[in-house]
Amino acid sequence: MNRTVAQASLLLLLALGLGAWDSARRPVVLGLGSPQPPAAPEGGANPAATTGQTTGQTTGQTTGQTTGQTTGQTDATPAQQGPMVSIDRARELVAAGAVWIDARLPHQFAEGHIEGAELLPPDAFTSAGEASRLEFLNYFAKDQAFVIYCDGGDCHASESVAVLLKQAGFTNLYIMKDGVIGWTARQLPLVKPAGDAK
């Protein structure tokens, strides 16, 4: 038995060494930290408008507001005001062209989400099987503003999605810290997928 424990300890030490080497090679990020300033807008129409027109999934609300606009219209960047925003500020950002991202689980999204939100849980970034869920991101410029939310309270999904979007190159990311709990407490409406505005 002692021999088994000694060998198991050696195995764990080897894993520790390999893990330390690997983490030095490709460090991970756990929070947004200091967001980068948004890139200069790419000239011409915002690709978000194209998304809405071609997929029909980005709601008319978002599409209508972003057509012909750039994300420069969100008057303060995360670098200037921090990524955590209130419900009121989040609504202002969306009115100015930001896109809602719902980072909750699919069944929660189906039960009710903010109108115009795209479902994008952290899981979508983990495997090729889920990659189709990410395809809509390809239509957006890297400086497109996104407002990400989850349940609210102590949920971490929105921050996880923000980290993963940042690693994918997106720079204009906001988190609605009060989430759906705060949204419904204010008696603001949620919609179900079938009831989405077209």
Next chain:
Amino acid sequence: MTGARSLAERLLILLARVAIGGLMIFTAYLKLKPADGLLASGPQTFALNIKAYQILPDHLVMLAAFVIPWAELLAGLLLLLGLRTRAASLVLCLLLASFTAGVVSVIARGMNIECGCFGSFKLLCSGPITWCKVGENALLLALAAWPLVRGPGLLAVDSLLDRPTQPRV
């Protein structure tokens, strides 16, 4: 600890080794794979999954995100080969026991998160963490503990290494 005697039990232990060893290698691959386009790297998503449990401080989250998959990979390979089988089995039992403790803690705190154990691949349970996950882990733990208690079973390198030498006549 005793050794398995019957051929049937040794065969079943081999099957348990292949199942658990193969599963651990697969999950380690998911947790270690590099980033690919919009898909994040395995350690990045695993670190965020661990963070969502709200058990470890950030510096330990970053360490665990790399050490756990490497431990799964090494132990899974050894278990599959039947090399240092009992040690590999012990490591996997420790890992599975700590995962189960984390899962129970999430349920006790009423949190609504997914396991993140196998990336987006689901074994027996899907959706947010429930008692189903505890049962799944208990099953895996029982399979992983079998070689620890009863020895490596059939087709194990250990059997070759531990073969008694022929007595001189």
